[in-house]
Amino acid sequence: MAKLVIFGGTGYAGGKIGAEAVRRGHEVVGVARNAGSAPEGVDERQGSLHDEEFVTGLAKDADVFVVATPARAIDGKKLIEAVPSLARIARENDVRLSFVGGAASLLVAEGGPRLFDTPEFPAEYKDEAGSHAEVLGLLREQPEGLDWFYVSPAAEFGAWTPGERTGAYRVGGDVLVTDENGKSHIGGDDFATAYVDEIEQPKHHRARFTVAY
Template identity: 55%
Template sequence: MTQLVIFGGTGYAGGNIAREALRRQHTVTSYSRHAPTNPVDGVDYRIGSVTDPDTVRQAAADADQLVIALRAIDIDGGLASHVRGLEQAAIQHHARLSFVGGAGSSLVAPDGPRLVDTPDFHDDWKPEALAHAQVLDALQQAPTELDWFYVSPAALFGAVAPGETTGSYRIGGDQLVTKDDGSSEISGTDFALAYVDEIERQAHLRQRFTVGH
């Protein structure tokens, strides 16, 4: 049984990860700025922010797996500015650090470009996509003793498009996972399946990987 501590466990991605982890008999603690509207039975909910060093240290001390499932631009100073503090706490307490990332930093072809740099990428989505890309950049420069992973979902992912639970997924390395028709999507439940599989299998050490149907 693994102890997961999730920053953002009341959100879409974090909530799905929490439910999948509980289904597999892991323990889950969630930190968020507000109490959940629809709490999940079995989750230990706490109020706290990733911007507070004391909260981060306590979370890491309680965790085998420290999961960050937050919107990158909703955090004071941007999420990337808090990566170093998270890394230090994770190293100190021997926790594996992981992030729910964005699709924007995924490559659309083996040699690029990134999805966020393509002409059709919507301008309104760029601030969040670039903020998540900065988190990935920071992780790729992390101290070698940090155990981390970062998961980029398919292009269509989120509460507005919950998708279908299929019980399966595909992994694409750094490249966006697409279907034969060019579409790219993943449900929250199947994204969580992939995420908790990685927690259990540890197949992507100090790596980003992409997920899609």
């Protein structure tokens, strides 16, 4: 079994991934700025991924880091500011680094624009979307010694559309995955299933992939 450290372990995506990993028998540490609402079976710690000493301590016996935090600035710090230290610590401790990303940096079609570059994309989400895209870009610049993966959920994903567990999902690369009606969506439990499947059976190394129905 693996030991996962989930930054943002009490959030929607992080909580779902933690619960799924515990369900499968993995050891899970859930990190949050404000502790108190981690899923059952998760060892909750209060701390920040911007605290290098704290992160280094967590890396000592970890197998995978899961970063499931917003990318926009929180308390004056953006996620991308922590990526260099996270990458270095993960590389030095042989920890696989992974991120719950956004869908907006996916192409709407092969060779087409990114979702957040389309006229229809809501302006209020562009800061978060652009910040996630910057994180992915920086990951792609990291040295070969770092094993990482970045998962973009479908366009419709979140606590506002939790769905029901089906055990099924489809995997894509850099292009948005849609169903026969043109809808791109994934439920929280099935997203977590796909994420933990990648941890248990790695297929994407130093790559972004997306999951949807």
